[in-house]
Amino acid sequence: MGNMEATAEEYRRFGEVHVRGSSALYERLALGVAGDEQMLELLVTLPKEKRQPNLLFGAVRYLRGTTPEYPDFRAYVLSERELVARTMMSHRTQTNEPARCAALLAVMAGLPGPFALLEVGASAGLCLLPDRYAYDYDGHRIGPPGARPTIRCAVTGRPRLPPHVPEVVWRAGIDLNPLDVNDDDEVRWLEALVWPEHDERRTRLRAALEVARADPPRVVSGDLNTMLDKLAAEVPQGATLVVYHSAVLMYLSPVDRNRFADQVMGLPGHWIAQEDPSVLSGLVRRMPARPENRRSPFLVALDGEPVAFAGSHGGWIEWLDES
Incomplete structure (x- = not known):
């Protein structure tokens, strides 16, 4: 399959699978790009990892706000192709969704504390603050008491509800390009990555940013495979290390995914993954059937063992019968 055909398929799948029923605008834009030769020609001039729908749509929202329909979106991208391409090259899809902490806490409920949290692909570090x-x-x-945002999560299957927020005694994150919660421009990029119709996510993001600004989490710049062991060595004695990530491994090559899995499984702690099931194939001990009534779920795994499916932006968790 050629570059244009592969890119068209990526946008078609994004529209038909990932955003259908969740963002009508992004569905229209993605399907429009998938059938537009000029747009595809522009995209294939970029490196493969920079052609992602979320990156293109986020870049346009960052530069000029939401475009209502495909013709206007297309006209803007083609007329400002150099600016759009430059923005896509200089930014990354760093969606920082605090609602994913609900699944994280539910899995941590079965582990002994106090905890040392190490998040890879931490972005601005908002998911490093689940206890706040x-x-x-x-x-x-x-x-x-008085904490905000309030993260709501519907639960089905065998209940495993945390009795309280965990005690966290150490926390750190790794990211290739950490975002500063006190930098207005970088915060604007985070907001641009929130899908247009997702007002609740936008409100939650802003509330979480206020929490983070009061005491910013530590996020170090670097490659996760290079920095993982170094940071894990800092974990204080007596704390349970939890290495976790969400929507990160898709950006790694299969070789780097396997390297990461080998490293994290060799650490004295636990590994919690929230990723697209296809990304975890080969990294977990079994692949459960996807829930029929859920679109684009994440698979949640503890130490390589699948335990649940969860919403890719939070909101629900469905425990596996075998977990």
Whole structure:
């Protein structure tokens, strides 16, 4: 398959699978790009990892705001192709979704604390602060008094609800390009990555940013495979190390994914992954059937063992019968 055909298929799949039922605008834009030779010709001038739909759509939102329909979107991209391409080259898809912390806490509920949290692909570090948010698991509420945002999560299957937020005694993140929660331009990029219709996500992001600005988490710049062991060596004695990530491994080559899995499984702690199931294939001990009533779910795995499916932007968790 040639570059244009592969890129068209990537956009078609994004529209028909990943955003259908969640962002009508992005569905229209993705399908428009998939059938547009001029747009595809522009995209294939970029490196493969820079052709992603989320990166293109985020770049346009960052530069000029939401474009209502495909003809206007197309006209802007083609007329400002150099600016759009430059923005895509200088930025990364670093969606920082605090709602993913609900699944993280549910899995951590079965582990002994206190905890040392090490997130790879941490972006601005908002998912390094799960103990500072409030949660509502179908009416089961936990969190510090007055904490915001409140992260709501529907739970099905065998319940495993955390009795309280975890005690975190150490935390750090790794990212190729850490974002500064006190940099207005970098925050604007984070907001541009939130899909247009997702007002609740945007509100939650802003509330989480306020929490992070009060005491910014430590996120070091570097490659996860280079930095993982170095940071893990800093974990204080008596703390349970939890290495975790969400929507990160898709950006690694298969070789680097395997290298990361080997490293993390060799550490004295636990590994919690939230990723597209196809990305975890070969890295987990079994591949459960996807839930039929869920679109584009993440597979949640603990130490290489699948335990649940969860919403890619949070909102629900469905425990596996075998977990």
